[in-house]
Amino acid sequence: MKIGELAKATGTQVETIRYYEREGLLPETSRTDGNYRIYGEAHAQRLSFIRHCRSLDMTLDEIRVLLRFKDAPTENCGEVNALLDEHIGHVAARIRELRSLERQLKGLRDLCQEAQDAAHCGILNELARQGSEGGSSAAGHVHGAHGRSVERKTMKDKRK
Amino acid sequence: MKIGELAKATGTQVETIRYYEREGLLPETSRTDGNYRIYGEAHAQRLSFIRHCRSLDMTLDEIRVLLRFKDAPTENCGEVNALLDEHIGHVAARIRELRSLERQLKGLRDLCQEAQDAAHCGILNELARQGSEGGSSAAGHVHGAHGRSVERKTMKDKRK
């Protein structure tokens, strides 16, 4: 099948597939006379595997490790288990961070019950106070607090 | 004070301060004869405000909005409250996503109790199964599952 069909079959964007090839997660395929990539069932399975891992928020580096084991069926899978445990740790750590943020944010929110002039807004004034360290810092690899997908479109005219 | 002193006073890196200036979060300052930026107390406060917001995982765009209200003390702060509520929603949404991921990952982990050959590893086999959509997708702006800071250093020699 051609790249567009593979994309449809796996729910992946065409550019993402080419990106994975560049990154070495998918092998380079054979090509048609017209230089089109052609894929088989094995490619579809491998891509499904990758996307499944990504849906669990693993990094491409983590996925690379798992793929090495997929490609070496006689190896002992102990490292796979360890990697998964670590990744679960990454997720758990980020959840703890975000819960702490949520608490702080709710406390902050309570400082302004009803709208007034900005100069007396408890929220703005509290944010202006210095100190109060303790934000997210160490540990794993689960980051950010802001999603992909939405509202990305509207960002074009941001600058200027 | 000079940029290095401001950096020390606020616990911010020098490059970050210059970056905020480029991004319009901090105003351009006056300069010394030798073209050094000079800052006063007001700048330090503004920077503290920004860093405080960042420690709460707000985006720079969100912070820009809050700064507009800081700069207009007579405006009604209703939008501030709304922005905070939205951001709390972002964080809450991401927590829900990550909790779902955590459940899935733990279920996956249970599929391989003791190390064996990769071909029979329940984890690898389950990841290879297709379907099973339902990963993170819609909503807010709290993303990823992988932290900043650590293990970034080790990534230099990644390719090749």
Place this chain on the structure above:
DNA sequence: AGAAACCCTGTAGCAACTAAAGAGTCAAGA
């Protein structure tokens, strides 16, 4: 005076894509 410590601008890199430019290929319809 010389060296260390600071500052400047400009550019590139990180993760994991996404989008777009500019060109080529292929199948079907008029």
Place this chain on the structure above:
DNA sequence: TCTTGACTCTTTAGTTGCTACAGGGTTTCT
């Protein structure tokens, strides 16, 4: 047959919030 349209190709740049150079200039200390 020709032409439209859908598809594909490569290359390049943009996204977010910084961080790290490189290659200079300035200040300050000794």
